Amino acid sequence: MPMDLSYTPAEETFRARVRGWLAENLPETGSPRDLAAMRAWQRKLHAAGFLGAAWPKEYGGAGLSPMEQAILNEELTRVRAPQVVNAMAIWWVGPAIIRYGTDAQKRRFIPPILTADEIWATGYSEPSSGSDMAAAKTRAVRDGDDYVVNGQKVWTTLAHISDWFFVLVRTSTDGTKWGGLSVLLMDMRSRGIDIR
Known part of the structure; x- marks a missing residue:
């Protein structure tokens, strides 16, 4: 039986909605490092319901289907839309907090991730x-x-302007080398953090 790879009418309607919105709202091309412009663009996408595409609506996300997410990404790429300031937080930090965080952490961290009121860096390398x-x-x-944290991270995008740090640490040396890994949410204003 052949597969039908065409878009459904609802998917085509969604594409037209995204394309129309982008035609009216895409910012002028500017510096990819303009923090104020990146924040404004992220807030605009959020207000339109296009940010946190895979996030559940109950957490402020768009709740889009996988196909709608693909269409949204295609359209953003087609017009070479600028990056949002909190991309790492939207891709990794927010989903991790939604899945594993406490209710208090979700209430505290999710809204300012979406609105770019707080910027996140991720520390793995x-x-x-x-x-x-x-x-x-x-x-x-x-x-x-x-926790008292000691160590170094490198290649930490936006660390110099971030409010929070999603940082991979070793909390145990027992068991396998994967077994003792944890992720902490760290305030970048914490005593002892040195950004170079």
């Missing part, structure tokens, strides 16, 4: 291990309700 996450050496040791 290290000087001695590159992108081999299982070889991470940055340690986090529990101290009461907090």
Whole structure:
């Protein structure tokens, strides 16, 4: 039986909606490093319901189907739309908090990720291990309700302007090299953080 790869009428309607919105709202081409412009573009996409495409609506996302997400990405790429400032947070941080975070964390972190009121950096790579996450050496040791973190991260996009850090750490050396890895949400204004 042959496969029908054509778009459904609803998908074509969605494409027309996205294309029409972009025709009216796409910003002038500017510097890809203009923070104010990137924030404004992200907020505009969010207000239109096009940000957090795969996120559930209950968390402020668009709740789009996989095909609608593909169409949205095609249309954004077609017009060479600028990047949003919180791309890493929208792709990785937000979905992780939605899936694994507490209700309090979801209430606290999800809205400002979408509105770009808070900017996130992600920290995985290290000087001695590159992108081999299982070889991470940055340690986090529990101290009461907090963790004391020691180590280095490299290739950390937007660290110099970020409010928060989604950082891969080693909380245990027992078991497999993957077994002791954790991710912490770290305030970038925390004492001891040095950005170079």
